[in-house]
Each structure stands twice: as structure tokens, then as C-alpha cells.
Amino acid sequence: MTDYKSHLLTLFVILFITSEISAGELEGFKTLWQTHITENYFFYKPLEYSGCAIDTEFGRVFITNKNGEILSINSQTGRIEWRASLKNPIHRRPLYIEGILYVASTGGEILALDVSKKRYTILWEREISGGIISDITENKDRLFLLTERNILYSIGKKDGNIIYQINNDLNEGFTVYTNTPVIIREDKIIYTISTGELFVLHRDDGKLLYKIGIFNPDEKIDGFTGLIAENEHITLSTLSGSLFRIELENGKILWSRTLSPISTIKTDKESKNIYVFNTDGTIAIYDSEGKLLRKKMPIKKRILGADLNGNRLIVRYSDGKILSFSREDLTLISYIRLSAPVFAEIVYEQNYAYIFSSKGSLIKFFIK
DSSP states (O other): OHHHHHHHHHHHHHHHHHOOBOSOOOTTEEEEEEEEOSOOSSOOOGGGOOOOEEETTTTEEEEEOTTSEEEEEETTTOOEEEEEEOSSOOOSOOEEETTEEEEEOTTSEEEEEEOSSSSOEEEEEEEOSSOBOSOOEEETTEEEEEBTTSEEEEEETTTOOEEEEEEOOOOOSSOOOOOOOOEEETTEEEEEETTTEEEEEETTTOOEEEEEEOOOTTTSOOOEEEEEEETTEEEEEETTSEEEEEETTTOOEEEEEEOSOEEEEEEOTTTOOEEEEETTSOEEEEOTTSOEEEEEOSSSSOEEEEEEETTEEEEEETTSEEEEEETTTOOEEEEEEBSSOOOSOOEEETTEEEEEOTTSEEEEEEEO
């Protein structure tokens, strides 16, 4: 009886790994290849999945995983060309710029790899205080990143030397969900921290220009779910449902809205419309003045993330569905369903999409 159960469990695990795409594809998505990146059979932790970096010149995709591995994958075939390892898990997407790959781990390790040839070589290594919780942002000769200790680092891109660090308060109370980037706009750095504050600094020396308290983590569990800076404005959202439009130059709050809990936000550069994706499955479009233009709940499932891609909205749901909608009227164009949710950001290359599923596979799709 024990052997029977053991064989049954083994069969179940095999099926669980191989049956990544569990539902048919409508016109619009076509699977090109699928490559196994990391083991993950039953438990899904959103922070363990990040997007990938694309090298279009040499046809490669770089991706990292919770085991601390860095993988180079042939973008045409899905074949793993090489892998390297760090001591700690890597939860943020790597950054690729002109033959150099930058990677940061949860243990505070930062590496620059020369990947311009068939194999990689390490250019420099740096260790900082606290695990990295933001993607690496590049601007001119520097890299910027934020750690779990709410420390912002400005690091030299060429040698990894620390140019300056900005120490902020550390929240010792609630665990706060924060999922926003470090943004550079001209001479300004814009970022948020887990104590509920928005910071705007001078890029060159880290001098504080202004900060705004958005929420108090001692009063409720909350966190930032969206941060966008464009058209001279900052657009900001929180998990609890607050939506803000702020003047970038002076920090003046132009307007705010109190909505249902928000998963993420996106903005359209041309129309300046704001797309709000609520956790309950609602998608809403607001104009630049905060006026509601359109609202729809295509399916009643939790939204994990969304993207604006061409004339489409591509939305990821908690049941593994990825739906493509028209940006104009939110009508369904196409969909695909994976057998597990997708927490990582989808990375696009023209009509192709790279999806890192929570089962541990990287999948390349053609989007018609």
C-alpha cells in the first residue's frame, strides 16, 4: 500500500510539472517554448518570482531564481546556455545594458557580469546592508537600488563603489507590502519606503527635495502598489485603495481618490489616462484629472498584475488566467490559462512575451 501511494505521488508530481498550460489558447497567444528554471511543486511565494532581461543583439534571455542562480537562455530555442550561482536567493529581475548584466540578491550581494562573450566573467562584486527589494535602476554612470532596511544606494556602474547611501526609518511594526521601483526623472530620484512615505531626492548628491507621508503603518496594514513619474506628475497607489496625483516639481497633491484595494496601476503617455487594477478584478480608467471614464469587472478573480502592450491591456489573475483586453473599451481580445498563477512581471520583445510561471518555468509566447 505504501509503494502504491509513493508511485501515485510521483506520478502526480510529474503531471504537475509538465502540464504547465492547462487550458486552450484563443486566437492571440501561441506557445513557442518552455524551460524549467527552478523547482516549485506546491507552494507559491510572490516575492520569489521576478521578470527577465533580454539581449536582443545576441538572442539571449537572462533570468534569476530563488536558489540564487543566474541563467542565460537562448531566446530562439529555450535552451539553457550557462548558469552561475550566488550565496543567497535572487528575487529581483536582472538588468542588462550593452553586454553587462547586473544582479542583486536578498543577502545584499550586487554583481556586474561581462556577458558579451559566450561565457561570463565577473567585473566587480559589492555587498551592502540588507536584501535588495527593488529592481536595479540605471541612470548615466550609476545604479540605484533600495534595500529591505529602507536604505537607498547610489552605486558606480563601472566599479561598484558606493557613491552615497540614504538611511531612512525602518518600520518595526506591521509587515508592509511594497512593490514600487526607484525612478529617475531628469535630476530627481523618486521612491517609496515601507513606513508609508514618498521621497524625492536630488540625483547627484541624494539631497532631500521633499517627502510626503501617504499612510501610517502603525494604524493599518498597507503598502505601495504603484509608482509612476511622467508628464511632470507622480501617480501613486496603495494596497488599501488610495490613488494620488502629485506635482513632481514641488510635491503638491493635485487630487486623490479613495477606491477599493489596488493591485497595480498603469498610465498611458499619449492620452494621460490612468488604468487602475483592483484586487477584486475590477479594471477602471481615469483621466488625468481623476474623473472615472470606464469601469468593468471581466472576471471576479484577484488581479496580480497588468501591462499596457500596444493597443492591449494584458492582465494576470490569481487562477492562472492571462487575459488580453482592448485599451479603448476593455473588450476581451484573447486569453490563455496556466495551471498556476504568474506573479512575475511579463517581459515583452516586440510581439513576444516571456512569462516566468510560479511552477518554476519560463515560457515564451507569440502574441498575434
